[in-house]
Amino acid sequence: MVNTPQEQKRKAALAALEVIESGMKLGLGTGSTAAFMVRGLGQLYREHKLNDLICVPTSVATRNLAQEQGLPLTTINDVDRLDLTIDGTDEFDPQLNLIKGGGGALLREKIVASLSDRFVIIADASKEVDQLGRFPLPVEVVPFAWKTVARHIENSGIQALLRASMNPGDPYKTDQGNYILDLQTGGMPDLPKMKWMLEGLPGVVEHGLFLDMADEVFLGKEDRVERITKTN
Structure with a gap:
């Protein structure tokens, strides 16, 4: 079977679920890759493999999807900090700087990420670049x-x-x-x-430049999911 970008996104999104623990306050990203994560998270929550979650969606679309999945939601105004945000990206460079906003949610995404103790990115192989700027x-x-x-x-x-x-x-x-x-x-x-x-x-x-914000990338490739951690 050909490992398409959609399959790489799905694998990266599901692999990132392993960093979520019960009791966490989570930021839920926006976009096609994040949607795989939200659906996977919803399944784990319904199966009681993750409990006592509080989730802050970064867009109306993500809020609607999370509601469909039965996830417990709140707003950014009702939390002081988030333990973790998982989101997609349009590009990332070797320093884990990002371009985001292709899905139009860059403002809420940046606010939520800025309040998170850990910011994890999920992406397919096409999003890895040597220098930001190929994507608008x-x-x-x-x-x-x-x-x-x-x-x-x-x-x-x-x-x-x-x-x-x-x-x-x-x-x-x-x-x-x-x-x-x-x-x-x-x-x-x-x-x-x-x-x-x-x-x-x-x-x-x-703006969609997310500089020095991401902590780790789960990168879906043809044969595996690679974890890329930020180096100081």
Whole structure:
């Protein structure tokens, strides 16, 4: 059987479940890989192999899926810290820096990850890169100023494309009602500089650079799941 990216995602997601313990407060990521994890977690919870969990979803889609699985949910406002968050990624580099936001949940994902004692990434082999930037960098912006933000970014030589929704002619909207600009960087050799530039633009709500946040990656490959741990 051919080991497809979907199968690699599934294997990585299920392998990561082994780091979850009963009694944990968990952040549940968003996206196709995270969905495998949520379904697997739901099965373990229903079979009473994991108990006394509290889960914080990072999107409406993940909340709906977790509810279908019967997982106990709360909001980020009702917890001080989380023990663990498991989420997918669009890219990761050798230092475990990430690009996230392809699924549009980067703001909530970053908030939840920042409150977690441990941040674990699950991914298929295509997400491993030598340098971030092949995947477009998502930037969440307020609708009021999206063109202004886009002009500032494009003045630095980077194309900024407004993400479209499934409805022709309508912009994609995040769970917060914001727009997303997808930056065509072609590679980012200076990640701190990019981060500094985006965070200095009025109208930017959040960006998809997750620098120095991930602790470990479960990477699905053709013949195995590799665990890559952050090295100091």
